[in-house]
Amino acid sequence: MAVPGAAPHPLLEFWGDFRRNPGAVAGLAVVLLMTLIAIFADTIAPHEPNEQYRDALLLPPVWSAQGSADFILGTDDIGRDILSRILHGARVSLSIGFLVVTLALVTGVLLGLVAGFARGVLDIFIMRSMDVMLALPSLLLAIVIVAILGPNLINAAMAVVIVQLPHFARLTRAAVINERAKDYVTASRVSGAGVTRLMFITVLPNCMAPVIIQGTLGFSTAVLDLAALGFLGMGAQPPTSEWGTMLSNALQFIQRAPWVVTFPGLAILLVVLAFNLLGDGLRDALDPKLKR
């Protein structure tokens, strides 16, 4: 039996569990680093992302023979500094990723909460529409949505929101139904709590663990989907320095100047990997079923 006061604060306990997973800590470090880069891109980038240096077209990175210390990761086909564009690209990817996850999370959680509480016809209606959305391949659905709305970054973000939303709704509904049957919810009802109070104050905080995990994992999917849409020319439009757009613009030079494609690709890989590691670590630390 627990001795009072012996158990640490839930947050401390969570940190203890989280820290034991080196991959997750590395993921968190990369995510924090990327966030700092995104915030301070203007200060740390050596050049303006869209400035064209006509005398330095397709310059290789600094460590190769023809490289220049001015352009550490080289330049692209119209003489823009790749490092600066990647640093500014982090800003686009992370902020749009954040926007996507926030919107998808809030609407998805609300829908799931309502479905889990209402049951009956409303539940069936919400969940079947979510199933329809899940049945379509996510990128295809996103492409259709962007094709309807028109290709630009915000529409691409909306498309990814719609693609991600059902995951949050399903997770929340499952957690809500599970929690709702517990005695503490009944106790709240017996003391007179109304539906709104039960939903948002009693039940929702207890359903957040899987949603937070899905949020971090969803972040990496969002970055990847946005890059894919950008690559297909349906997301960020040139000259915005977005990683996917950078890839597609430089595709024709992949033989002559592989660095133009390699570094934006590595940036995408790094961010996606970091968020996945972070999400896995959060899941291990937050999910009581995986605890020792």
Add this chain to the structure above:
Amino acid sequence: MNETALSCANLSRYYRTRDGLLSRPKWLKALDNVSFELSAGQTLAVVGESGCGKSTLARVISMIEPPTRGQLVITGTAVAEAPPRSIRTLRSRIQIIFQDPYGSLNPRKKVGSILQEPLIINTDLSRHQRRDAAAAMLDRVDMRPEHISRYPHMFSGGQRQRIAIARALMLKPRIVVADEPVSALDVSIQAQILNLLMDLQASLKLALVFISHNLGVVHHIADHVLVMYLGRTVEQGAKQTIFNQPLHPYTRALMASTPFVDPSRRAKRVVLTGELPSPLNPPSGCAFHQRCPRAQDRCQHERPNLRDIAGRRVACHFTEQQSIDDRSGD
């Protein structure tokens, strides 16, 4: 005697179930025609095996589920006829303590906010007054003041049950329903919690509905006893009457299965064979006839009604016979 705090008349709760999409819905009679009255300061113990409808009774009288039929009267007001406005007041008069103290406290809330929640919903006390009320209640259930800012997972089962009791009492209810409040606890803790419950009941003049399958505990705490079998009352009356001379064969079997240290108190063992029948498909006639040592043909066809006999109500065709046997047998 005291005023009647809680009265139930023919309370029933049926659930509709379906085996498949096309099969006819069936009614599961979880609670069937249970009636009793309970005065302030008195304890009614509801006893029976698992699945006999004890917890359904608890949920119906604490207004978690509406009764399918029958009338529930709380402190003189019939719940079914009460206007929506007064439902909230009625709710605050009856509170429930659950069996599992690990599931009944919100794991994300500190003890202080768990205790204050009923006040936030039902009263317009200031933050300061609420805090004081919570601290005072915590003290009443013998917890330390610093416990108010801890989370439920930091407490043992017994302490959690104290917190659950404190929460139930925050609204100053007149009736408390305790649904097997000690059966999830260590035996060493059970007595503490029971004594706390009895002390609080005496000082607050609570009407207590105590649901249990432990007859030892019931003997300790109850004034009245209601024995249930498959959703129906089989025997109900004052504790002494029922414990001294149980008349229904099911009550006798329950009593006989209670272990006593003192050999002179041990009754002759009546071992029940078989299991509790499914309430979806209850036996014809008397629900107990398949397991009853006294069963005869009549029991298979005719369901016995509750009758007033020898100071209690019993539902058995052969009660008179039983009571004569008891007298001649000793």
